[in-house]
Amino acid sequence: MGEFELLARVRERLPAPGPRVRLGMGDDAAITVPGGATATSVDAIVEGVHFSREHCDAGTIGRKALAVALSDLAAMGAEPGEAYVVLGVPPGMGEEECMELIDGATALAAETGTTLAGGDVTRAPALTVAVTVVGHAADPERFVTRAGARPGEALVLTGEVGGAAAGLLLLERPELAAAVTPAIAERLRARQVAPRPQLGAGRALAAAGATAMIDLSDGIGGDALRLAEESGAGLRIDTSALPIADGVIEVAAAAGRNPLQLATSGGEDYELLAAVPPERLDEAAAAVGAAGAALARVGETMADSGVEIKLPDGRRLEAGGFDQLS
Amino acid sequence: MGEFELLARVRERLPAPGPRVRLGMGDDAAITVPGGATATSVDAIVEGVHFSREHCDAGTIGRKALAVALSDLAAMGAEPGEAYVVLGVPPGMGEEECMELIDGATALAAETGTTLAGGDVTRAPALTVAVTVVGHAADPERFVTRAGARPGEALVLTGEVGGAAAGLLLLERPELAAAVTPAIAERLRARQVAPRPQLGAGRALAAAGATAMIDLSDGIGGDALRLAEESGAGLRIDTSALPIADGVIEVAAAAGRNPLQLATSGGEDYELLAAVPPERLDEAAAAVGAAGAALARVGETMADSGVEIKLPDGRRLEAGGFDQLS
Numbered sequence: 074m075g076e077f078e079l080l081a082r083v084r085e086r087l088p089a090p091g092p093r094v095r096l097g098m099g100d101d102a103a104i105t106v107p108g109g110a111t112a113t114s115v116d117a118i119v120e121g122v123h124f125s126r127e128h129c130d131a132g133t134i135g136r137k138a139l140a141v142a143l144s145d146l147a148a149m150g151a152e153p154g155e156a157y158v159v160l161g162v163p164p165g166m167g168e169e170e171c172m173e174l175i176d177g178a179t180a181l182a183a184e185t186g187t188t189l190a191g192g193d194v195t196r197a198p199a200l201t202v203a204v205t206v207v208g209h210a211a212d213p214e215r216f217v218t219r220a221g222a223r224p225g226e227a228l229v230l231t232g233e234v235g236g237a238a239a240g241l242l243l244l245e246r247p248e249l250a251a252a253v254t255p256a257i258a259e260r261l262r263a264r265q266v267a268p269r270p271q272l273g274a275g276r277a278l279a280a281a282g283a284t285a286m287i288d289l290s291d292g293i294g295g296d297a298l299r300l301a302e303e304s305g306a307g308l309r310i311d312t313s314a315l316p317i318a319d320g321v322i323e324v325a326a327a328a329g330r331n332p333l334q335l336a337t338s339g340g341e342d343y344e345l346l347a348a349v350p351p352e353r354l355d356e357a358a359a360a361v362g363a364a365g366a367a368l369a370r371v372g373e374t375m376a377d378s379g380v381e382i383k384l385p386d387g388r389r390l391e392a393g394g395f396d397q398l399s
Numbered sequence: 400m401g402e403f404e405l406l407a408r409v410r411e412r413l414p415a416p417g418p419r420v421r422l423g424m425g426d427d428a429a430i431t432v433p434g435g436a437t438a439t440s441v442d443a444i445v446e447g448v449h450f451s452r453e454h455c456d457a458g459t460i461g462r463k464a465l466a467v468a469l470s471d472l473a474a475m476g477a478e479p480g481e482a483y484v485v486l487g488v489p490p491g492m493g494e495e496e497c498m499e500l501i502d503g504a505t506a507l508a509a510e511t512g513t514t515l516a517g518g519d520v521t522r523a524p525a526l527t528v529a530v531t532v533v534g535h536a537a538d539p540e541r542f543v544t545r546a547g548a549r550p551g552e553a554l555v556l557t558g559e560v561g562g563a564a565a566g567l568l569l570l571e572r573p574e575l576a577a578a579v580t581p582a583i584a585e586r587l588r589a590r591q592v593a594p595r596p597q598l599g600a601g602r603a604l605a606a607a608g609a610t611a612m613i614d615l616s617d618g619i620g621g622d623a624l625r626l627a628e629e630s631g632a633g634l635r636i637d638t639s640a641l642p643i644a645d646g647v648i649e650v651a652a653a654a655g656r657n658p659l660q661l662a663t664s665g666g667e668d669y670e671l672l673a674a675v676p677p678e679r680l681d682e683a684a685a686a687v688g689a690a691g692a693a694l695a696r697v698g699e700t701m702a703d704s705g706v707e708i709k710l711p712d713g714r715r716l717e718a719g720g721f722d723q724l725s
């Protein structure tokens with residue numbers, strides 16, 4: 074497979090570029106006219122580290138690589154714009170499988186209004202997909218960083234947690250699926266292999282005055298700590314308020330795992346955690362609802378630094394403590 | 400080595416960000432205010448495919464990864480702005496070596512006015528460095544694509560060719576160095592491991608009215624064909640006018656290779672090939688000279704399609720024919 078032939082095929086089947094793109098894939102560089110402020114993030118996934126080709130077809134891998142990158146734009150409240158994809162192709166992976174991978178990414182790009190504007194293809198010892206995404210806003214102040222939370226704000230979470238970790242358990246140990254209905258098992262596996270970047274909810278939270286926001290890639294325990302540190306504020310999370318995905322408790326029980334540990338440090342849920350001034354909480358919930366997602370109040374920001382976690386039995390843990398839950 | 404610890408160390412030692420960067424490494428995304436048009440390109444290099452860790456220390460690899468990416472911005476005539484680096488770290492590569500790699504990239508970033516604005520670190524089976532670079536211009540028409548050459552223009556080349564291919568021969572077969580002086584051998588090896596993106600020359604050519612431009616990553620034979628195809632024009636290249644780097648002829652002779660083949664299809668010289676209207680040729684040469692590079696007229700554009708190559712002995716080859724030179 075020649076790099077140029079593959080890129081030419083990719084170029085042929087891409088949808089029309091977005092309004093900011095003046096020149097897409099195929100030249101030395103893509104040309105865009107951002108017309109405001111940009112948010113740019115890079116994310117790479119590697120076979121054997123982030124995914125197994127046993128569990129995912131190429132299209133699913135391409136889609137997930139873009140989804141994970143776009144999740145960072147969601148966490149900024151950005152409008153998605155362009156994506157640039159580096160594909161490292163291992164021995165034995167043919168051109169058709171590469172095209173399936175690109176088609177998976179392209180499908181999510183079309184759903185989210187993202188233009189696949191550039192790329193590079195190289196040989197590699199393991200399948201590698203590195204994605205750079207560029208999102209937009211009218212001015213830089215519209216973006217929500219991790220650093221703006223102030224004491225006395227509400228801590229909110231989109232969607233549900235634990236599903237991606239339970240889905241991974243189901244992929245690795247298919248016999249655990251007997252603990253839930255087939256529909257729930259399928260939904261949990263989909264949370265793992267086909268995460269949805271919360272772009273609409275992210276923009277809604279930004280518009281509703283979110284002061285700090287982060288996407289949950291590693292689990293709420295670790296990611297909340299990063300938000301607290303960057304904001305120089307403390308966070309209190311009430312685990313009884315965490316919306317846990319259907320089936321997580323059953324799968325955890327069948328696997329002999331603590332469901333709260335899956336829900337808080339399993340990672341890969343790609344939901345958004347944000348701080349919102351309390352007087353704008355109703356507005357934020359309505360805006361996130363209009364974007365098709367749910368919003369739960371899971372805690373609050375405090376003057377002290379660090380993250381305090383309230384367990385259902387009344388015990389309190391420090392951040393990172395989720396990992397020690399048995 | 401933890402990803403967060405490494406990124407935190409990287410973040411600490413980065414120089415101050417450029418004027419367009421409002422938020423650099425460390426959040427979900429970097430925030431910039433481009434204020435005009437952007438050119439964006441991605442390039443990845445992989446151990447065992449693009450480089451050998453036997454021939455290069457980590458700093459050299461980091462520098463080369465950024466150089467190769469910036470060369471695409473040079474070919475657009477862009478002002479370099481931001482770079483985003485994905486680092487795939489193989490087993491056995493420690494944190495210090497990662498920092499050396501980043502330091503190598505950072506040094507070139509500082510030399511070229513580029514801000515290292517974001518990154519991702521992951522485990523990988525082989526050392527992988529994927530770099531996204533963003534360059535700038537006041538408006539999109541200032542960028543020079545591959546597509547604008549018209550018949551009757553001069554075809555010009557910055558610098559010298561063949562050095563990178565001869566340098567690779569010297570790295571792979573050190574005994575060939577006896578064919579040249581130590582200083583020349585060192586210069587040829589540096590052409591291979593430490594290419595210099597021709598950013599100043601690229602901007603000078605853009606300002607002097609270059610109608611199409613490409614950087615020589617694969618060799619003038621293949622890259623000229625891409626420029627011709629995108630422009631819908633023909634090119635004639637006179638090989639006797641090609642500036643061949645000192646020592647290439649001697650190293651080629653010692654290796655039993657045709658020097659013209661090294662100079663035209665060896666690749667990795669990262670010089671710029673451009674079409675310039677003949678009445679602006681003197682202006683272009685002066686501007687490139689002021690940017691510290693040489694400019695040679697190596698051919699012209701024609702109405703016919705394709706690339707015609709005139710050899711010193713009067714024979715004529717079609718593009719791609721360089722590969723068959725013995």
